[in-house]
Amino acid sequence: MAEDYLSNLPVEILRHIFQYCDAITILHKIGSVCKRLRAVAYQYNEIKLEVTQTNYNALKTILHGIPSHAITSMEISYTIDNTEKAVIEYFTSQITRFTQMQYLLLRSVSNYYMKCFLQDLNGIQLISLTIDIRQVPNEFIYSIIPSVISKLNLQKFCCTSLNYKLKNISWPSDCKLTYLGMNSCLYSEYTNILQQLPYLKTLRLNEIIFDNEKMSDVSFTSRLTCLTLEDCSLSIEHLKLLVSKTPAIRNLTLAFHNKIFQSMADIYDWETFIRIQLNFLDKLEFFISYEYSFDHMINLELFVEPFKQSFWLNENHWNVGCEYIFEYKKKILLYTISSATRFRQYLFSTNGILLKQNNYYITKRENKQPIHIAPCHVKKNE
Numbered sequence: 001m002a003e004d005y006l007s008n009l010p011v012e013i014l015r016h017i018f019q020y021c022d023a024i025t026i027l028h029k030i031g032s033v034c035k036r037l038r039a040v041a042y043q044y045n046e047i048k049l050e051v052t053q054t055n056y057n058a059l060k061t062i063l064h065g066i067p068s069h070a071i072t073s074m075e076i077s078y079t080i081d082n083t084e085k086a087v088i089e090y091f092t093s094q095i096t097r098f099t100q101m102q103y104l105l106l107r108s109v110s111n112y113y114m115k116c117f118l119q120d121l122n123g124i125q126l127i128s129l130t131i132d133i134r135q136v137p138n139e140f141i142y143s144i145i146p147s148v149i150s151k152l153n154l155q156k157f158c159c160t161s162l163n164y165k166l167k168n169i170s171w172p173s174d175c176k177l178t179y180l181g182m183n184s185c186l187y188s189e190y191t192n193i194l195q196q197l198p199y200l201k202t203l204r205l206n207e208i209i210f211d212n213e214k215m216s217d218v219s220f221t222s223r224l225t226c227l228t229l230e231d232c233s234l235s236i237e238h239l240k241l242l243v244s245k246t247p248a249i250r251n252l253t254l255a256f257h258n259k260i261f262q263s264m265a266d267i268y269d270w271e272t273f274i275r276i277q278l279n280f281l282d283k284l285e286f287f288i289s290y291e292y293s294f295d296h297m298i299n300l301e302l303f304v305e306p307f308k309q310s311f312w313l314n315e316n317h318w319n320v321g322c323e324y325i326f327e328y329k330k331k332i333l334l335y336t337i338s339s340a341t342r343f344r345q346y347l348f349s350t351n352g353i354l355l356k357q358n359n360y361y362i363t364k365r366e367n368k369q370p371i372h373i374a375p376c377h378v379k380k381n382e
Contacts, residue, residue, distance in 0.1 A: 006030070006037065007033060007037050014037075015040075018041075018046070022050055023048060023049045023059065024055060024059065024062065026041050027042065028062055042067075042070065045070055045100075046075075047073070047074050048075040049075070049076045050076075051079070051087070051091060052079045059091075060090065063094050066098075068097050068098055068099055069098075071098040071101050072101055072103065073102065073104075074103070074105070075107070076091070076106050077108055078110075078113065079108065085112070088112065088113050088116055089116055092113070092116045093120065095124075096120055096122060097123075098124065101126065102127040102128065104126055104129050105132075106131045107132045109132065110133070111137065111138050111140075111141060114131065115140055118145075121148065126154060127154065127156065128157075129148075130158040130159075130181070131158065131159045131160070133160065133161040136161060142162075146169060149171070150172035154176070155179065157177055157179070158181030158182075163183050164182050164186075164189065165186060165189065175196070177197050178200060179200075179201065180197065180203050180204070182204075182205055183205070183206045184209055185205060185208055186209050186211045187211055187213070187215065187234070187238065187242075190208060191215050191245055194246065195218065195220045198221075198222075200222070201224060201225050201226060202224070202226040202227075202228075204230075205228065205230070206230045206231050207229065207230070207231045210234060210238060215245070222246045223248055224249055225248050226249070226250070227243075227251070227253070228252075228253040228254075229253070229254050230255050231255060232254045232255060233256070233258045239254075240277055243278065250280070250282040250283065251284075252278065252281055254286045254287070255286070255287040255339075258289075260288075264303075267290070267303060267306065268306055271306040271307060274286075275309070284318055284336060285336050287333070287334075287335040287336075287339050288334040288335065290334060291330050291332070292330050300323075300324060303322040303332060303334055307320035318336055319337040320335065320336055321334075321336075321337050321355060321357075322334050322355050323352045323353065323354040323355075323363060324352050325351075326353075337356055337357075349365065349366050349367060350363075350364075351364050353376070359375065360376050360377070361374060361376060362376045
């Protein structure tokens with residue numbers, strides 16, 4: 001029936017479909033079906049490009065036909081090497097041609113591409129810039145980032161490989177960043193970031209590296225409300241001091257993958273720290289990888305018992321689960337249920353048993369995929 005054809009779908013549904021398609025599929029394949037689909041395709045302003053050795057000629061033709069004002073959001077992935085410098089330089093010039101673009105995500109880029117891109121930013125005013133560099137950033141990248149942030153007047157900046165050090169990066173005095181994502185910073189320089197970025201509300205780091213130096217005691221006001229540490233290795237005492245620098249914080253996400261917790265006493269100390277020191281939080285997500293030392297049968301209920309108090313279940317509705325991983329002997333995962341899949345990139349293919357909300361489940365994890373769970377019956381020893 002005519003109603004079943006793609007060309008007769010409402011524009012809203014077509015745009016939803018486009019979210020799962022790349023630029024060639026949208027503009028070349030779907031856009032070639034009929035005049036209506038071509039018009040809808042070329043009005044779609046959130047384009048995803050995957051530049052490869054084999055498709056860049058087709059992409060050049062497609063991009064050439066898009067008006068300079070038509071794109072507001074773009075995601076680009078590169079699987080070409082640095083020897084294709086002409087290709088890299090061409091797509092750099094094409095990005096800066098879209099003067100209305102506000103959101104840009106660059107995946108798997110090299111230092112050479114970053115150099116080309118950061119040096120040629122005339123004509124665009126981005127709100128958000130996210131960069132996934134497949135190499136360790138070189139000195140030039142570190143030197144130019146502050147001026148790029150200032151020039152674009154960015155509000156959100158993420159660079160997955162960036163390791164902040166005060167000697168490498170000095171944020172511009174007029175910086176309006178409200179969201180910052182990096183790989184790491186030094187413990188002693190954490191407050192430098194907050195002081196130099198007075199508008200910052202969200203900070204996302206893979207880790208804070210403890211360097212045996214004290215944090216600055218200079219008084220300042222921080223607007224930070226959301227902090228994420230993907231691989232925290234700080235002690236509870238150092239974490240306590242860290243959080244004390246940001247009294248406005250309301251959302252906290254922490255993952256511990258190192259051997260910070262080595263006994264049940266550490267688990268109880270963690271629960272007490274959250275309940276007493278961080279009781280002002282609106283949202284808490286944590287993920288703890290724990291290796292227990294005893295050899296007798298494991299009791300998952302023992303691990304979740306501290307988190308059954310009213311503070312956790314009734315006042316904040318923070319449900320905590322405990323998972324035993326079969327493939328890793330003596331490994332226990334303890335986490336807020338809302339973060340069960342958030343830190344999946346740290347686990348390869350595994351199977352386990354999960355206790356949550358007094359029920360048991362069999363779990364299956366595939367690398368970087370959502371966790372699969374199935375109910376199971378556990379017979380308790382009398």
